[in-house]
Amino acid sequence: NAGVTQTPKFQVLKTGQSMTLQCAQDMNHNSMYWYRQDPGMGLRLIYYSASEGTTDKGEVPNGYNVSRLNKREFSLRLESAAPSQTSVYFCASTGLAGGNEQFFGPGTRLTVL
């Protein structure tokens, strides 16, 4: 099992460009999450999907959109990137079994110039 995978690992964008961060899990988990991690701010929830076909806003959703493509995949899209979106982005997933332990991907380091 690969667990939670994310692509790309690194990305540099110019202000106003768009991109999609991809996330996939092979653990048959129902719930998936997108977080951003910034120095001094900790991890903050952007969007989550409690189950296939549903998505909800987290603490910092402005400037982002998400798609739960199927049970395995949850993508995060930046429509018009801004320097304030420079961050490390983590995808995570949780299943009903195993006590609802949350597993994280390796992260995507995004720089917006």
Add this chain to the structure above:
Amino acid sequence: KQEVTQIPAALSVPEGENLVLNCSFTDSAIYNLQWFRQDPGKGLTSLLLIQSSQREQTSGRLNASLDKSSGRSTLYIAASQPGDSATYLCAVRGDRGSTLGRLYFGRGTQLTVWP
């Protein structure tokens, strides 16, 4: 809104010491609490998961306790080693209403263990 606080923010100890990391949370309506380790430039690795009905969990040299009513958890690391150097994050999962299923994170304790 759930607030999670970790104390201390940084800790530097010599190898071999036993140490305690603290985590507190403001809303006791939690489903579980999870401790993570994060190495520089890396993702989060789950260390221990404590369900709300449990008091503690152990894995090797790590022991995590949970006092749900007082909103506190501690992570005890026995006989610390340089390889334990990392940032340790505490996170709680809500169990009702708008917090259901979401993890709330503390800002972490940055641990350095020197030889």
